[in-house]
Amino acid sequence: MSLIHRQPGAMLPDLAELWNSMVAPTVPAFATHPLRVEDAIDDKNYTVRAEIPGIDPAKDVQVSVHQGRLTIKAERTAEHEEKGRSEFSYGSFVRTVTLPPGAQEDGVHASYAKGILTVSVPLGEPEDPVRNIQVESAE
Numbered sequence: 001m002s003l004i005h006r007q008p009g010a011m012l013p014d015l016a017e018l019w020n021s022m023v024a025p026t027v028p029a030f031a032t033h034p035l036r037v038e039d040a041i042d043d044k045n046y047t048v049r050a051e052i053p054g055i056d057p058a059k060d061v062q063v064s065v066h067q068g069r070l071t072i073k074a075e076r077t078a079e080h081e082e083k084g085r086s087e088f089s090y091g092s093f094v095r096t097v098t099l100p101p102g103a104q105e106d107g108v109h110a111s112y113a114k115g116i117l118t119v120s121v122p123l124g125e126p127e128d129p130v131r132n133i134q135v136e137s138a139e
Contacts (some may be wrong), residue, residue, distance in 0.1 A: 053115030
């Protein structure tokens with residue numbers, strides 16, 4: 001598996017992903033924390049791993065795909081048992097990434113182990129997004 005390298009000139013999708021990771025439309029901006037993710041691609045799968053320790057995956061995580069985008073939402077609640085200092089992050093976390101061409105949204109699989117959420121998306125043949133249009137003369 002190799003890490004995905006963004007194409008030169010493809011800065012706008014990366015900026016959109018950064019914006020979506022920082023500001024969720026349904027949560028106030030100051031209550032949202034970005035999820036740290038890494039992604040990789042091989043011949044058959046696109047894999048996204050998100051670092052989300054200290055959560056219950058059955059209750060605290062939602063993974064969804066819609067219109068070529070994968071969204072991971074998680075919530076970590078604070079347990080105030082001791083009166084001390086904490087540097088842990090609590091609250092709502094959300095991250096949206098654009099799926100690569102050929103991603104098959106019906107076959108997405110998610111698993112959670114040792115604080116890491118792993119989402120695997122099968123890849124098929126990408127549809128050719130370029131369609132040539134014949135230009136007719138108006139004379």
